Amino acid sequence: MSKVHVKYKVNGQDVEGLCEPRTLLVHFLRENLMLTGTHIGCETSHCGACTVDLNGKSVKSCTVLAVQASGGDVLTAEGMTNADGTMSALQEGFRQMHGLQCGYCTPGMIVRAHRLLQENPNPSEEEIRFGIAGNLCRCTGYQNIVKSIQYAAMKLRGEEFKEAAQ
Amino acid sequence: MNDMSPNKIEREAKLEGMGCKRKRVEDARFTQGKGNFVDDIKLPGMLHGDFVRSPYAHARIKSINIKKAMKVPGVLAVLTSTELKGVNLAWMPTLAGDVQMVLADGKVLFQNQEVAFVVATDRYAAADGCEAVEVDYEALPVLVDPFKSMDKDAPELRDDLKGKMTGAHGPRKHYNHIFEWQVGDKEMTDMAFKKADVTIKELISYHRTHPSPLETCQSVASFDKIKGELTVWGTFQAPHVIRTVASLISTIPEHKIHVISPDVGGGFGNKVGAYPGYICSIVASIVTGKPVKWVEDRIENLTSTSFARDYHMTCEIAATKEGKVQALRVHVLADHGAFDACADPSKWPAGFFNIVTGSYDFPTAHCAVDGVYTNKAPGGVAYRCSFRVTEAAYCIERGMDILAQKLKMDPAELRLKNFIKREQFPYQSALGWEYDSGDYHTAMKQGMERIDYAGLRAEQKKRQADFKAGKTRDIMGVGVSFFTEIVGAGPSKNCDILGIAMFDSCEIRVHPTGSALARVGTKSTGQGHETTWAQIIATEMGIPSADIMIEEGNTDTAPYGLGTYGSRSTPVAGAAIAMAARKIKAKAQMIAAWLLEVHEGDLVFDIDGFRVKGLPEKFKSMKEIAWAAYHQVPPGMEPGLEAVSYYDPPNMTYPFGAYFCVMDINVDTGVYTIRRFYALDDCGTRINPMIIEGQVHGGLTEAFAIAMGQEIRYDAGGNCLTGSFMDFFIPTAVETPHWETDHTVTPSPHHPIGAKGVGESPNVGGVPAFSNAVNDAFGFLGSTHIQMPHDYWRNWEAAKTLGLVK
Numbered sequence: 014m015s016k017v018h019v020k021y022k023v024n025g026q027d028v029e030g031l032c033e034p035r036t037l038l039v040h041f042l043r044e045n046l047m048l049t050g051t052h053i054g055c056e057t058s059h060c061g062a063c064t065v066d067l068n069g070k071s072v073k074s075c076t077v078l079a080v081q082a083s084g085g086d087v088l089t090a091e092g093m094t095n096a097d098g099t100m101s102a103l104q105e106g107f108r109q110m111h112g113l114q115c116g117y118c119t120p121g122m123i124v125r126a127h128r129l130l131q132e133n134p135n136p137s138e139e140e141i142r143f144g145i146a147g148n149l150c151r152c153t154g155y156q157n158i159v160k161s162i163q164y165a166a167m168k169l170r171g172e173e174f175k176e177a178a179q
Numbered sequence: 180m181n182d183m184s185p186n187k188i189e190r191e192a193k194l195e196g197m198g199c200k201r202k203r204v205e206d207a208r209f210t211q212g213k214g215n216f217v218d219d220i221k222l223p224g225m226l227h228g229d230f231v232r233s234p235y236a237h238a239r240i241k242s243i244n245i246k247k248a249m250k251v252p253g254v255l256a257v258l259t260s261t262e263l264k265g266v267n268l269a270w271m272p273t274l275a276g277d278v279q280m281v282l283a284d285g286k287v288l289f290q291n292q293e294v295a296f297v298v299a300t301d302r303y304a305a306a307d308g309c310e311a312v313e314v315d316y317e318a319l320p321v322l323v324d325p326f327k328s329m330d331k332d333a334p335e336l337r338d339d340l341k342g343k344m345t346g347a348h349g350p351r352k353h354y355n356h357i358f359e360w361q362v363g364d365k366e367m368t369d370m371a372f373k374k375a376d377v378t379i380k381e382l383i384s385y386h387r388t389h390p391s392p393l394e395t396c397q398s399v400a401s402f403d404k405i406k407g408e409l410t411v412w413g414t415f416q417a418p419h420v421i422r423t424v425a426s427l428i429s430t431i432p433e434h435k436i437h438v439i440s441p442d443v444g445g446g447f448g449n450k451v452g453a454y455p456g457y458i459c460s461i462v463a464s465i466v467t468g469k470p471v472k473w474v475e476d477r478i479e480n481l482t483s484t485s486f487a488r489d490y491h492m493t494c495e496i497a498a499t500k501e502g503k504v505q506a507l508r509v510h511v512l513a514d515h516g517a518f519d520a521c522a523d524p525s526k527w528p529a530g531f532f533n534i535v536t537g538s539y540d541f542p543t544a545h546c547a548v549d550g551v552y553t554n555k556a557p558g559g560v561a562y563r564c565s566f567r568v569t570e571a572a573y574c575i576e577r578g579m580d581i582l583a584q585k586l587k588m589d590p591a592e593l594r595l596k597n598f599i600k601r602e603q604f605p606y607q608s609a610l611g612w613e614y615d616s617g618d619y620h621t622a623m624k625q626g627m628e629r630i631d632y633a634g635l636r637a638e639q640k641k642r643q644a645d646f647k648a649g650k651t652r653d654i655m656g657v658g659v660s661f662f663t664e665i666v667g668a669g670p671s672k673n674c675d676i677l678g679i680a681m682f683d684s685c686e687i688r689v690h691p692t693g694s695a696l697a698r699v700g701t702k703s704t705g706q707g708h709e710t711t712w713a714q715i716i717a718t719e720m721g722i723p724s725a726d727i728m729i730e731e732g733n734t735d736t737a738p739y740g741l742g743t744y745g746s747r748s749t750p751v752a753g754a755a756i757a758m759a760a761r762k763i764k765a766k767a768q769m770i771a772a773w774l775l776e777v778h779e780g781d782l783v784f785d786i787d788g789f790r791v792k793g794l795p796e797k798f799k800s801m802k803e804i805a806w807a808a809y810h811q812v813p814p815g816m817e818p819g820l821e822a823v824s825y826y827d828p829p830n831m832t833y834p835f836g837a838y839f840c841v842m843d844i845n846v847d848t849g850v851y852t853i854r855r856f857y858a859l860d861d862c863g864t865r866i867n868p869m870i871i872e873g874q875v876h877g878g879l880t881e882a883f884a885i886a887m888g889q890e891i892r893y894d895a896g897g898n899c900l901t902g903s904f905m906d907f908f909i910p911t912a913v914e915t916p917h918w919e920t921d922h923t924v925t926p927s928p929h930h931p932i933g934a935k936g937v938g939e940s941p942n943v944g945g946v947p948a949f950s951n952a953v954n955d956a957f958g959f960l961g962s963t964h965i966q967m968p969h970d971y972w973r974n975w976e977a978a979k980t981l982g983l984v985k
Contacts, residue, residue, distance in 0.1 A: 014252075033303065035303065036303070040302075043218075043219075044221075044301075047221070048212070049212070049216075049218075049219035050211070050212020050213065050214070051212070052216070052218075052393075052394070052444070053218065053474075054393045054394065054395075054444075054477065055476075055477040055903070055904050056476050056477060057477065057478075057903050057904060057905065059903070059904035059905060059909075060393060060477075060904055060909075062393055089212065090211065090212030091211070091212040091213075093210075093211070093212070094211050100207070100210065100211070103210075104210040104211060107206065107210050108202055108203065108206040108207070108210060109202065111202075111203070111869050111870070111872075111873045113203075113206060113209055113210065114445075114705035114706070114707065114873060114874075114877060115392070115393070115394070115442075115443065115444045115445040115704055115705030116205060116206075116208075116209025116210075116214050116442065116444070116705070117214075117216065117392075117393040117394045117444030117445060118393050119209045119210055120209075120210075120212045123210060141912070142911075142912040142913050142915075143912075143913055145911075145912050146911040146912055146913045147911075148911075148912075149393065149904070149909050149911060150393070150912075151391070151392055151393050151445050151447070151877070151881070151909070152445055152705045152873075152877045153873060153876055153877050153880075154876030154877045154878075154879060154880035154915055154918060155876075155880070155911075155912040155915050156876050156915075156917065156918055157873060157876065158912065159912065
């Protein structure tokens with residue numbers, strides 16, 4: 014199959030390459046750019062392990078063609094760390110609040126949470142749960158993921174994290 | 180550190196040993212997208228394999244034509260059973276003593292069975308190749324209902340077993356029968372039933388479901404023809420077992436096989452067994468001379484690798500009219516699908532189902548299990564539970580509720596009346612187990628108090644009156660579940676896998692500068708072993724957790740272990756870790772005595788070193804001792820500071836817990852609301868409370884899914900109706916309830932650190948709590964037992980059956 018030229022800004026860097034028109038964005042990221050932080054869990058856009066940020070919106074890269082996204086600005090799990098190499102508020106939140114176990118859903122979850130907090134810097138628990146409903150986790154039962162995101166939200170707002178009363 | 184040693188609290192805190200909520204070591208890489216999972220592996224020249232699968236549940240294969248597929252650009256090879264027969268691998272042994280087709284040989288026995296394996300330059304070309312393989316099928320009658328499997332005119336499924344009336348576990352009663360397994364005293368039990376004041380009998384089905392970890396099953400095989408060495412990276416919960424199996428079924432000696440489990444994205448029992456994909460990637464690498472990757476997609480995962488449950492349990496309890504249980508009789512019809520690929524220890528065809536007497540003091544019991552074949556996917560794995568323990572817990576916990584209903588007794592009161600008492604431990608159960616320790620009454624009463632059980636029952640009574648008076652359409656249920664697990668398989672006297680005793684192991688090396696490397700025979704699939712194993716060592720031998728590196732999953736470097744499943748890591752490997760650390764501590768004590776010029780009996784261990792009794796300023800830290808171990812050992816002693824332990828547990832461990840679920844159900848819509856869920860777990864000594872709570876949350880969420888909707892369903896033609904996450908229920912953050920956790924601590928008396936294991940308790944105890952809540956809600960309207968899963972539709976159906984909706 015003949016190949017087409019695609020180019021993106023991925024995690025702030027200009028990249029380009031050749032791929033078949035049918036290549037999925039997730040495969041281009043993982044196979045061509047070796048950005049394997051973005052995972053595949055279902056290939057039917059249900060699980061969200063492949064979530065990346067495309068032009069300021071969360072997308073499931075298993076159901077976006079690489080050519081469709083060409084010219085776009087892509088943010089993946091690898092681009093979530095602070096510029097100075099330290100852990101971002103979300104990454105730290107997931108660690109502090111035990112928001113992950115096997116780690117397979119985590120990159121998609123953090124990329125999604127990043128967009129959620131851009132859209133709503135002070136979400137309620139209900140808004141967080143609704144906001145991450147496109148991302149499945151089989152290990153944590155979500156309770157600590159919610160806390161992780163609350164931790165990050167508070168830190169980003171410059172407040173000290175307090176666990177909500179149960 | 181010596182004389183100037185800081186105070187004890189600071190020194191202990193620095194260790195980050197057992198009991199502290201140590202943050203996880205694993206998180207730095209996973210949160211930054213730097214995990215290393217199987218599909219992340221990319222080798223030079225690597226090829227991709229993909230399966231042609233059967234659209235039929237039962238059909239004869241008339242022909243397979245691969246000519247067109249071989250012309251597809253990028254396709255390099257197509258394997259069928261013909262090629263596999265050439266290397267004697269068309270069939271493979273299962274862990275349950277059966278055999279399973281690797282690629283369809285003559286016929287197919289379930290939908291999506293593996294028929295051919297196409298190898299190509301990339302995954303897209305492999306999929307193209309699969310499309311081009313032509314298979315001519317002749318459809319055969321399909322057997323879906325296990326209750327019809329032993330009918331006279333049932334379709335005969337297994338050609339390979341024709342005429343063989345004895346299987347791996349004794350005589351077979353019918354051509355679709357696999358085994359009958361019996362335990363207990365039938366005569367005594369039957370007699371107790373004859374004399375009993377009250378008996379109950381109910382068919383309690385635990386439906387077919389699937390573990391579906393977020394990462395599917397995958398492998399990369401690379402065969403080096405020059406060296407004759409095979410390296411396999413895979414999603415293996417038990418990498419050493421995979422190495423031994425690979426050696427036994429191939430001609431490759433075991434020392435030339437390197438099996439590596441890198442980061443694994445959840446297991447839940449799905450990644451214990453060996454699958455056709457693993458075998459085909461290995462054969463394809465041998466055939467092509469290049470590394471071959473196989474990655475299962477989600478539909479393949481749900482429809483072909485390892486279902487769980489599908490146990491149809493007829494439960495009978497005999498009791499006095501005062502509610503004292505006298506006998507338990509259970510018959511199970513176990514649907515194993517097309518091949519018995521159950522992942523149980525060899526001698527246990529129905530796992531540890533004989534834990535079915537649960538937490539209650541049954542004087543006698545009898546249990547029989549019949550395994551049968553149907554045209555469904557093979558398996559029968561332990562999905563987040565020890566072998567068949569969740570089925571057993573569900574059976575007895577539903578049974579006790581049904582008995583309570585018949586006796587018009589409160590279900591919690593009935594349980595309290597029948598619990599094994601604290602002073603009865605170690606307790607010999609009627610079905611052959613020796614429970615190590617427990618304090619059920621304390622746990623139950625603590626739970627009842629914390630959840631205000633009496634208040635809830637009063638509220639429920641009022642709600643029932645309101646419902647009957649037409650004031651509300653919402654009914655309320657309080658689900659009670661008190662489970663006893665049996666985990667930590669297991670003692671070599673009764674537990675083996677393919678003849679290998681189910682011990683586990685640990686090797687620790689302390690480096691000259693006082694840091695350490697520990698390698699363990701288990702494999703974390705999210706449990707956080709890199710964090711918790713170091714905590715055990717830290718407390719046992721006084722080196723800070725932060726200075727201990729934990730390695731698992733590489734069979735070349737890790738000592739032989741049986742892997743991670745059945746909550747066995749802490750009970751078995753956790754013990755091996757403590758024992759290895761104690762060996763090092765013993766040698767360290769000799770070195771310290773030499774350095775301090777005292778007899779070793781004059782030393783006491785003090786957090787992070789040895790101190791001379793009565794002379795507190797005479798102290799040698801482990802860091803100093805480690806240095807001395809490499810340059811200043813006592814005369815005659817070998818230098819170095821390392822140890823290996825292989826631990827054969829003397830008994831299983833028996834974690835337990837009290838769970839309560841408060842649920843409201845609207846009878847007009849079937850919509851339920853989980854108002855509260857309270858889980859008290861007793862897993863003995865707690866290594867890391869943060870990780871325990873996380874495991875309980877996750878296990879409860881899986882229990883919630885299973886009880887309230889998650890199911891693998893087939894239509895009458897054997898078509899799987901739940902083959903994607905659209906149809907197979909995985910709860911999102913929106914549906915998932917809020918979890919309240921609590922604990923008591925009753926250490927295991929035989930385990931070196933008293934720990935029992937916890938990862939699977941919430942699944943085992945959670946399912947009956949949800950199901951009992953639904954049944955408790957409907958009970959006052961005349962129903963006895965409603966089958967799981969309790970989704971909205973089935974709740975509405977139940978209401979309809981009871982005449983509550985028109």
